[in-house]
Amino acid sequence: MGRPKKERKPLPPIWRVSDELWAIIEPILDECDPAPRMGRKRVDQRGVLDAVIFRLRTGCQWNWLPAEYPDDSSVHRTFQRRIEHGVFERIWAVLLERCEDLGGVKWEWQAADGWLGKARKGGTWSVPTPPIARRTA
Secondary structure (H helix, E strand, O other): OOOOOOOOOOOOOOOOOOHHHHHHHHHHHHHHOOOOOOOOOOOOHHHHHHHHHHHHHHOOOHHHOOOOOOOHHHHHHHHHHHHHOOHHHHHHHHHHHHHHHOOOOOOOOOOOOOOOOOOHHHOOOOOOOOOOOOOOO
């Protein structure tokens, strides 16, 4: 008949920041995007980062984030603010530096990825080419 299937433990979700990674990222957030001294208390910052990773990995719309994450509007607002403050570039630089220190960066090999977004309201088949300079003739 066949071998009995071995029970496997499920892998951890890929959109959850580990404790080790959070220990690296949290000081960067405190430095680049500190909490305001007055006003409303911010939502859970680790939950926001988990939600952003989930959204970027799955491609779902902001309002389709699972209920386990903070409010979608708060997540989106925090994401936009962090882009504006250069937080993600700073995190990327620190993680890349740590990875390079461990010998994990192979600079001679690179890859690029891309995606196409959906056309709002159906899009159009062709669009006239806009002029780049004023006509002189």
